[in-house]
Amino acid sequence: xxxxxxxxxxxxxxxxxxxxxxxxxxxPVRLLDCDVEEPNCHLFLDGEVVARExxxxxxxxxxxxxxxxxxxxxEICEFxxxxxxxxxxxxxxxxxxxxxxxxxxxxAGALREVPRRIGELTEMRAGSITLFTGRLDVGQTLAPPLVxxxxxxxxxNGLVIIDAPPGTSCPVVAAxxxxxxxxxxxxxxxxxxxxxxLAVEAVRRLQVPFGVVINRAGAGDAxxxxxxxxxxxSVLLEIPQERRIAxxxxxxxxxxxxxxxxxxxxxxLLDGLDRLRTxxxxxxxxxx
Amino acid sequence: xxxxxxxxxxxxDAPVDARFGRARTFVLIDTESRELQEIPNSQALDATQGxxxxxxxxxxxxGAEALVTxxxxxxxxxALAAGGVKVFTGAEGTVADAVxxxxxxQLHQADAADVAGHWV
Numbered sequence: 105x106x107x108x109x110x111x112x113x114x115x116x117x118x119x120x121x122x123x124x125x126x127x128x129x130x131x132p133v134r135l136l137d138c139d140v141e142e143p144n145c146h147l148f149l150d151g152e153v154v155a156r157e158x159x160x161x162x163x164x165x166x167x168x169x170x171x172x173x174x175x176x177x178x179e180i181c182e183f184x185x186x187x188x189x190x191x192x193x194x195x196x197x198x199x200x201x202x203x204x205x206x207x208x209x210x211x212a213g214a215l216r217e218v219p220r221r222i223g224e225l226t227e228m229r230a231g232s233i234t235l236f237t238g239r240l241d242v243g244q245t246l247a248p249p250l251v252x253x254x255x256x257x258x259x260x261n262g263l264v265i266i267d268a269p270p271g272t273s274c275p276v277v278a279a280x281x282x283x284x285x286x287x288x289x290x291x292x293x294x295x296x297x298x299x300x301x302l303a304v305e306a307v308r309r310l311q312v313p314f315g316v317v318i319n320r321a322g323a324g325d326a327x328x329x330x331x332x333x334x335x336x337x338s339v340l341l342e343i344p345q346e347r348r349i350a351x352x353x354x355x356x357x358x359x360x361x362x363x364x365x366x367x368x369x370x371x372x373l374l375d376g377l378d379r380l381r382t383x384x385x386x387x388x389x390x391x392x
Numbered sequence: 393x394x395x396x397x398x399x400x401x402x403x404x405d406a407p408v409d410a411r412f413g414r415a416r417t418f419v420l421i422d423t424e425s426r427e428l429q430e431i432p433n434s435q436a437l438d439a440t441q442g443x444x445x446x447x448x449x450x451x452x453x454x455g456a457e458a459l460v461t462x463x464x465x466x467x468x469x470x471a472l473a474a475g476g477v478k479v480f481t482g483a484e485g486t487v488a489d490a491v492x493x494x495x496x497x498q499l500h501q502a503d504a505a506d507v508a509g510h511w512v
Contacts, residue, residue, distance in 0.1 A: 178449065183440075183441060183442060184439055184441060184442025184443070184445045184446045185442065187445055187446070187448070187449040187471055188449070189449065189452045189453075189471070189474055189475040190452070190475070191474060191475065191476075194470075194471060194474050196442065196445050196467050196470075196471075198467075199441060199442045199445065199467075
């Protein structure tokens with residue numbers, strides 16, 4: 105089962121939920137930190153990095169001798185990554201989205217793809233958790249290809265938990281797309297609700313079944329719960345607003361370590377997700 | 393000399409637009425004949441990213457010898473340099489003021505970008 109932990113708003117508790125779910129699972133789990141602009145799961149785990157690899161994107165390079173300055177590559181590039189002056193084509197690598205159109209279409213064969221490093225992917229072992237972390241290099245802006253490289257480590261059977269980036273843009277889509285089920289983490293505030301509504305719209309479009317976890321429950325009001333009731337969305341878990349939990353988190357301790365009484369709730373959350381992913385009809389058939 | 397100036401609109405009395413990539417518009421001016429022609433910057437203004445690079449390509453295509461603007465970032469500067477266009481930054485006042493300052497040699501020719509690039 106692939107579980108994506110997402111949220112519209114940043115700082116609502118995605119990492120809190122992803123880690124606690126992984127720790128409470130009681131079986132081997134692959135945790136994918138897809139928040140490649142600011143990965144943080146590793147801060148909460150005591151483990152050893154066992155593998156590290158660079159991630160590259162193919163980026164065009166110009167053979168200035170062969171370029172006829174015809175202008176086709178500049179016209180086709182949607183992102184302004186390549187411009188053509190009378191002196192020939194010029195590439196701006198950080199604007200390139202690596203679609204390959206310019207290289208494919210160049211009538212003079214003056215463009216070829218060269219690998220350009222955008223970040224790295226590390227593998228860490230910490231007990232029953234294998235953590236894969238994507239880290240985008242400073243100055244790079246194209247997160248989705250790196251997110252996809254991390255996601256590729258979640259192929260095959262077994263439990264996979266994805267800590268997605270915040271928001272609803274391309275990196276989030278790359279992290280959540282193809283998951284079996286998603287958890288949307290939010291907080292009971294006007295801001296939390298606003299961004300939850302955006303996240304709900306996004307995961308519905310991705311056709312991933314989902315439920316909601318309300319973090320810092322008791323800190324705000326009932327508007328998130330009301331919204332979920334109105335929309336027929338399951339609230340799978342509420343994590344109480346407690347100073348003890350916040351203090352532990354600030355010290356790098358996961359919630360289930362700081363508040364062990366919540367461990368059964370995270371086990372139930374996992375069961376709840378399994379039910380969400382498998383429609384009731386299919387479960388009835390499996391039982392018979 | 394033909395020069396491109398970033399401006400709020402295409403007129404001698406229009407204020408200089410300090411932005412290059414997302415300048416409201418460009419005016420191409422012949423400093424000898426005092427001819428003024430508008431070069432709309434619409435493609436770069438609509439660009440989600442890379443406005444500076446697109447604007448630089450546009451300026452290079454006009455055949456202008458120099459660009460006069462407020463500020464210029466690293467990618468745009470690289471593109472203008474590749475196209476052989478001199479960059480003068482720090483222009484203020486109206487288009488007419490900028491031309492006067494340029495002709496009088498009072499503007500600083502930039503040898504590098506004077507502002508940081510945008511991440512996207």
